[in-house]
Amino acid sequence: MAGTNSELKMIAEGPVVILVNPQLGENIGMVARAMANFGLAELRLVDPRDGWPSDTARAAASKADHIIDGVKVFDRLEDAIADLNFVYATTARSRDGxxxxxGPSVAAATLRTRFIAGERTGILFGRERWGLNNEEVGLADxxxxxxxxxxFxxxxxxxxxxxxxxxWMKSGMADETETAFQPVEQTPATKEDLFGLFGHLEEALDARGYFRPVDKKPRMIDNLRAVFTRRAMSMQEIRLLRGVISSLDRYTRKRPRGATDDQDV
Amino acid sequence: MAGTNSELKMIAEGPVVILVNPQLGENIGMVARAMANFGLAELRLVDPRDGWPSDTARAAASKADHIIDGVKVFDRLEDAIADLNFVYATTARSRDGxxxxxGPSVAAATLRTRFIAGERTGILFGRERWGLNNEEVGLADxxxxxxxxxxFxxxxxxxxxxxxxxxWMKSGMADETETAFQPVEQTPATKEDLFGLFGHLEEALDARGYFRPVDKKPRMIDNLRAVFTRRAMSMQEIRLLRGVISSLDRYTRKRPRGATDDQDV
Incomplete structure (x- = not known):
């Protein structure tokens, strides 16, 4: 929804993506979408087989119109990279040279460093069938x-x-482990809150004769506490668990919460 | 080409990919191909809209037949993850909870650690239109x-x-910067080889009166050497450059190499 998205930050910067002799409009569109997903903006085509503009490409771009609208087409690869300072060639095969x-993460870090230094950079991608030829790879750094x-x-x-x-997007993050959103709260509760939970639960169980035989009680308490300390719980989680204990402790199947008589049976 | 590829190592391991209510066979096929590209093997579908098997999916999988053939279909997500120890849910939206x-790299490292420990793991992906619902996310760890x-x-x-x-593939690499192939040679030449190049070039230029005025010669030599030390050159590169200098030095336009008389003019 464009209305919603326009309030969000549209990232559009970084290296130019150059497709050499792309064959299918659908692939060009999917390339544009992938670029938009991760904040790249500038797409160039060298001699696209089916010409340009392409309705198929626009449809496959899933609303990455800002990229489709900005596509530039060139007859020769040399012209497509003439204004760039540093160029990568992508290839799956070993080349003599x-x-x-x-690898992609090192390349992205290099592109980011050069971007920050004000250089114009680009990345070459070859044909669907057989990639880039040696001469084209030879034009890259x-x-x-x-x-x-x-x-495979x-x-x-x-x-x-x-x-x-x-x-490329990751290379611009201060911390690769950061995420766009976080759970409601992940701060571990204080130990006092945790001990409150232990006391609540252990008292309720003790009242029911749970700790039998009595000489096993310390060990049983150890095991019980281990279950609740395996992962640091947040205050919300402790509150939720205490609600559970209260409910089990206070009500019975015969006299559930909200029954006419709330007294213990 | 299956014949060629069968000699290469087919990696097929790691977490199960679970698609919940996938709509288009084409997307299922492209998922299979992506999995095969990076060594995952096991694909499960929960209630695929257009049923299973799917010719569209097989075509889009681009020969990832080992994955398409192994697809398992389930009516309920609970059944699709019943045998797993640890499950991720993918989502683009913040959830209450x-x-x-x-992030993907942390998740991959976690999955790798659990894989090594012998756990069965999985990753849930939602519908094309609106992803996973809250109840489905709730089933994941x-x-x-x-x-x-x-x-975007x-x-x-x-x-x-x-x-x-x-x-996932990167998490299994000893070093993320490693690549499947390397250039012919990248070892920098020894300094002796480099000094040989300097001497060769400077002598040839000196013989032509290049260093004028003579008091600028040290500075000119500094600049010249800087050009050739900016990047550590390999022995092959130095050999190539010395061939260039020899050619310029030894032959002329009038008497190129291979002319009847190879004497200097």
Whole structure:
């Protein structure tokens, strides 16, 4: 929903994505969507097989219209990268040559560093069928390749763009472990709150003769407490558990909460 | 090409991918392909809208037949995860609740640790349109979410599976910066080789009166050497450059290499 999204921050920056001889409009659209998902903005096409503009591409882009509208088309790869300072070529195959080969996370960190320094960068992606040829790879500064299953190594072009875009987004995060949202509260409760829970539960169980035989009681209490300390609980969780204990403790099946007579039976 | 690929290692292990109410066979196929790319093997479907098996899914899987053939279908999510020890739910939206929320790399590391410990794990993915409902998320142990562009946050289901699969593959690598192949040679040449290049070039230039005025010669040599030390060159690169210098030095336009008379003019 564009109305809602327009209030959110639209990230649109970073390296240019260059598709060399893309064949299917659908793939171009999925590339645009993947770029938009991870904050990239600029898409260039070199000699797209089915021409441009493409309705199929726009449909597959799932509303990444800002990227589809900004697409630039070139006849030659040299022209498509003429204004860039540093270019990666993506390839799944080993190449004869001297170019450094990087994994996606190292490549993304390099692109981020160069972006911050004000350089214009780009990433080349080859044809769906057979990727980039050696001459095209030769125009790039470095190679980026993906850690794939050796026996099933062929990545769809939109998937390859997605992975680079995703690593680009991660490279801009202060902390890779951060997430866009967090649970309601994760602060562990204080130990006092925890001991309150222990006391509440143990008293309710003791009143029912749960701790038998009596010489096993310390060990049984140890085990019981272990269950509730395995993971640091928040205050909300403790409150919830105490509600459970209160309910079990105070009411019976015969006289549930809300029954006409709330006295114990 | 199956013939070639069968000699390569087919990785097939790790967490189960569970799609809840997937709608399009094409998406199921693309999920299978993404899983195969990054070494996951086991796909389960809960109540797929268009039934199972699906020719569309098989076509979109691009030969990830080992995954399509092994798909298991369940009526209820509870049954689909009954044999698992630990389950992630993927979601793009914040949920009311106490569940820990992780990024993909942390989730992958957790899944890898549990895999090594012999646990059976799984990852839930929701419907194309609106993901998982709260009750389904409630069946999982933790939540995994993706660091997306806030204004363009909707990931295609196959893209979401790809990212988790990719992080799974990376979590099994001793070193995330390793790549499947490397350039022919990247060892920097020794300094002796480098000094040989300097001497060769500077002598050839000196013979032509390049260093003028003569008091600027030390500075000119500094600048020249800086060009060739900016990046550590390999022995091959130095050999190539020395060939270039020899060619410029030894031959002329009038008497190129291979001319009847190879003497200097």
């Amino acid at each position: 001297f170019k450094p080969v990087r 470095e190679i980026v390749t993906f850690p794939v299953n050796p026996a 190594a062929s990545l769809n072009i939109a998937q390859a763009v997605l992975l680079v875009s995703y690593e | 106490f569940k820990p929320v992780r 933790e939540i995994v979410t993706f660091p997306v562009n806030p204004a 946050a909707s990931l295609n289901i196959a893209q979401a599976v790809l990212l988790v699969s990719y992080e």
